[in-house]
Amino acid sequence: QKEVEQNSGPLSVPEGAIASLNCTYSDRGSQSFFWYRQYSGKSPELIMFIYSNGDKEDGRFTAQLNKASQYVSLLIRDSQPSDSATYLCAQGRNNRLAFGKGNQVVVIP
């Protein structure tokens, strides 16, 4: 079983809609969770981090963590064409981050 799994295929959403991304992880000892955005040809950019169960909101982004079910999700409200990118989920433990393969999001104007 992979440490971090992002199973959804490319996600197409209309401009202004909500994009929802999910990520599951296998290590119950994970202490921190991160969402990165990566544009084609660029390096990952940190957009959200969450340590505790529940929701964390920052602008149009909301991260949700459920440690009992071992998943973390990212909601992007009022999606914009500039949100079109690959979103990477990562978990932190023992001085390393483990990344999922990423989900591509395409926002259609």
Next chain:
Amino acid sequence: KAGVTQTPRYLIKTRGQQVTLSCSPISGHRSVSWYQQTPGQGLQFLFEYFSETQRNKGNFPGRFSGRQFSNSRSEMNVSTLELGDSALYLCASSRDSPNQPQHFGDGTRLSIL
């Protein structure tokens, strides 16, 4: 505040050669991690350094090595390059641990001919 700086941005090498990549972390950040990114494998952890000590290492052969200096700058070295080493090599820094928000540099694109 300056971000994470990686040099060089691009490198072309041939099989059998060796290469050294450099990373300067964000000022005040003492933890530096290195990753390899390829289309097939995604982002894979190479190693992490803090106070000149390697605290964790990923599942890569011994040809991949690194070090950290007293000013927190870090280098990674790949010896006896193979075609499969072609990848984007990313450095990321955080204040004390990768469990804290970690920020990436622009990466070094390594191509092996």
